[in-house]
Amino acid sequence: MARLRESIIFKSIAGIVLILSIFCMIVSWIGFEGFTDSLLSLYSDGAFRTAQTAARYVDADRINEFLETKGSTEEYQTAWENMDRLCNDTGVTFIYVIQPDLTDFGHISFLFSTINHETDYSEYAFGYTKDTTNEDYREKYKRLYNGLSDRELVIRDKGYIETQAHITAMVPLKASDGQTRAILCVQRQMDAMTQARRAYIHKVILVLLLLAVVVIIGQGIYLYRMLLKPVKQITEETARFARENVKTGKKLTKMIKNRDEVGQLAGSIDEMEEQIHHYVENLTTITAEKERISTELSLATHIQADMLPHDFPPFPDRTEFELFASMDPAKEVGGDFYDFFLVDDDHLCMVMADVSGKGVPAALFMMAAKIILFNNALLGKSPAAILADTNAAICSNNREEMFVTVWLGILEISTGKLTAANAGHEYPVICKPDGSFELFKDKHGFVIGGMDGVRYKEYELQLEPGSKLFVYTDGVPEATNAENQLFGTQRMIDTLNQDRNAVPEQVLKNVREAVDGFVKDAEQFDDLTMLCMEYRGEEAKDEKEL
Amino acid sequence: MLNIGKEKNGNELKLALEGRLDTTTAPQLEAEVKEGLDGIESLVFDFENLEYISSAGLRVLLFAQKTMNKQGSMVVKNCSEEIREIFEVTGFSDILTIE
Numbered sequence A: 001m002a003r004l005r006e007s008i009i010f011k012s013i014a015g016i017v018l019i020l021s022i023f024c025m026i027v028s029w030i031g032f033e034g035f036t037d038s039l040l041s042l043y044s045d046g047a048f049r050t051a052q053t054a055a056r057y058v059d060a061d062r063i064n065e066f067l068e069t070k071g072s073t074e075e076y077q078t079a080w081e082n083m084d085r086l087c088n089d090t091g092v093t094f095i096y097v098i099q100p101d102l103t104d105f106g107h108i109s110f111l112f113s114t115i116n117h118e119t120d121y122s123e124y125a126f127g128y129t130k131d132t133t134n135e136d137y138r139e140k141y142k143r144l145y146n147g148l149s150d151r152e153l154v155i156r157d158k159g160y161i162e163t164q165a166h167i168t169a170m171v172p173l174k175a176s177d178g179q180t181r182a183i184l185c186v187q188r189q190m191d192a193m194t195q196a197r198r199a200y201i202h203k204v205i206l207v208l209l210l211l212a213v214v215v216i217i218g219q220g221i222y223l224y225r226m227l228l229k230p231v232k233q234i235t236e237e238t239a240r241f242a243r244e245n246v247k248t249g250k251k252l253t254k255m256i257k258n259r260d261e262v263g264q265l266a267g268s269i270d271e272m273e274e275q276i277h278h279y280v281e282n283l284t285t286i287t288a289e290k291e292r293i294s295t296e297l298s299l300a301t302h303i304q305a306d307m308l309p310h311d312f313p314p315f316p317d318r319t320e321f322e323l324f325a326s327m328d329p330a331k332e333v334g335g336d337f338y339d340f341f342l343v344d345d346d347h348l349c350m351v352m353a354d355v356s357g358k359g360v361p362a363a364l365f366m367m368a369a370k371i372i373l374f375n376n377a378l379l380g381k382s383p384a385a386i387l388a389d390t391n392a393a394i395c396s397n398n399r400e401e402m403f404v405t406v407w408l409g410i411l412e413i414s415t416g417k418l419t420a421a422n423a424g425h426e427y428p429v430i431c432k433p434d435g436s437f438e439l440f441k442d443k444h445g446f447v448i449g450g451m452d453g454v455r456y457k458e459y460e461l462q463l464e465p466g467s468k469l470f471v472y473t474d475g476v477p478e479a480t481n482a483e484n485q486l487f488g489t490q491r492m493i494d495t496l497n498q499d500r501n502a503v504p505e506q507v508l509k510n511v512r513e514a515v516d517g518f519v520k521d522a523e524q525f526d527d528l529t530m531l532c533m534e535y536r537g538e539e540a541k542d543e544k545e546l
Numbered sequence B: 001m002l003n004i005g006k007e008k009n010g011n012e013l014k015l016a017l018e019g020r021l022d023t024t025t026a027p028q029l030e031a032e033v034k035e036g037l038d039g040i041e042s043l044v045f046d047f048e049n050l051e052y053i054s055s056a057g058l059r060v061l062l063f064a065q066k067t068m069n070k071q072g073s074m075v076v077k078n079c080s081e082e083i084r085e086i087f088e089v090t091g092f093s094d095i096l097t098i099e
Helices: A002-006 A008-057 A060-069 A074-090 A135-145 A191-244 A261-307 A359-378 A383-395 A488-498 A504-519 A537-545 B026-036 B055-071 B081-090
Strands: A094-100 A107-115 A129-131 A152-156 A166-174 A180-189 A321-328 A336-344 A347-355 A404-412 A417-423 A429-431 A437-439 A458-462 A468-472 A528-535 B002-009 B012-021 B042-053 B073-077
Touching: A008 A074, A008 A094, A008 A152, A008 A166, A008 A180, A008 A191, A060 A074, A060 A107, A060 A166, A060 A180, A074 A094, A074 A107, A094 A135, A135 A152, A135 A166, A135 A180, A191 A261, A261 A359, A321 A336, A321 A347, A321 A504, A336 A359, A336 A528, A347 A359, A347 A468, A347 A528, A359 A383, A359 A404, A383 A404, A383 A417, A404 A468, A429 A488, A437 A488, A468 A504, A488 A504, A504 A528, B002 B026, B012 B026, B012 B055, B026 B055, B042 B055, B042 B081, B055 B073, B055 B081
Parallel strands: B012 B042, B042 B073
Antiparallel strands: A094 A107, A094 A180, A107 A129, A152 A166, A166 A180, A321 A528, A336 A347, A347 A404, A404 A417, A417 A458, A429 A437, A429 A468, A468 A528, B002 B012
């Protein structure tokens, strides 16, 4: 029931019925008033005409005589008979002549009283006195006696039951001196009028009821077909779409043929479903594609990581040196790399390199560079030759102008002699035994891949047992915090010197922690790659053998 | 964040860089250089307001230098101490004309 009361159909029909009822009430009120007015004037006209005729039967100058004789004269009798005939001929109910008492008009005495024989009333005897019926009558008697008017009308059609609805027309009976001696009244029933009026009202109500029924049925059917059914279909369809998220075989515009706003709404919803479906499909494809790329990237990360030596300690049976390295790419794959391998039993080659740019392009270039460097190094060339030959190989096929900075050193394990060359890479850090970590400002050549035919200079460095070598990429000094400050080489050197006796693995850990502490929440922007080697020399080997 | 101020005068082009030239901003300069070098005989980079240059930025400079080698000359001006050091370390000071 509550749902029905909330429905559009109920509301709109109730509204129409309400308006219809108000309209009918106004119409019937206007009709009622008009009816009453015109019938009343018709009734009163007739009554007054009858009254005037009757007045002519009574000679006002002889009223005193009638009183004295108590109506026993022949003249009175004639007048009475005429009046009685008039009463019955014109169809009025009563014709009577009265004299009110002149002190307060509170009583009336009957002089003449005739009645229509078709009614159940009986005449009043001559001289019969009764209380004035009400204030209305009293007022009117007074006016007639005081000469304020020469006709008065009392209408009694509302609210009381003692007699039927009637009007009373009153005219004064004036003597030749102009004084009112009595009042002649004609009372006429209004049954016909009230009946007609009632019939009229009944008709209006009946028409209203009929109209209301027609409106309820008609409007109900119309609204159901034009509004409620389509809206219901739209609601069901949108609910279905929200639930299932797939297109329907039956479009709303196929079910709802309206060209009105509801039809437009159906069209819009069809369109919206189409668009959302399209969008979802697109999104699914893109997500799948992204998933695929992400899977490939993670695979690429593994391949790249696997390319670098990653088992530590790398040479468990070589006690002459200890080495540790790490690479943390900023993206899934990076352009930095380190490498180390034994060229032969007495020579350890170490590489620290940084490819321009980041991500997949840098990673691809890094793979090529790493392999070429490795192959050249295995041929037993000097560091400078390795870099020069690598540069030549890379420059021959490098349209994208990628380049890589490389520090490459070869350690002669038996003597501690380090031969190295630098192709545009960061300065290495050396820590002599009992000394501190210091930047070693070596000679620089141009980056590899930048220009054909570049030559590199190499240099030699004697490492005493206990010496440490630390090489890194620019990800360390250029690590940036949220305030855009660089970590810098000075902070790096300071960090290294705080724990001079740390083993290589601990050295890398210390630097990493210092960088993380400095950068804090800022995103790691560049690849972070480090390598640390401690030379222990032949003595360490001997110690073990002993 | 990188702002590139462009000043073209006939076959001379002056690019004044402001901010950081790194992996994120290097493509911006690369596009500028690839489109803008046609018919240029003199290219000047003004690095007075450049705070930082990364390897990705160096790559664009290398491309510009190689292009200008064929059609004219290229000069890098007003480098800060930090950037000069990067050029030294990477060996770029050998191939660039730094004033």
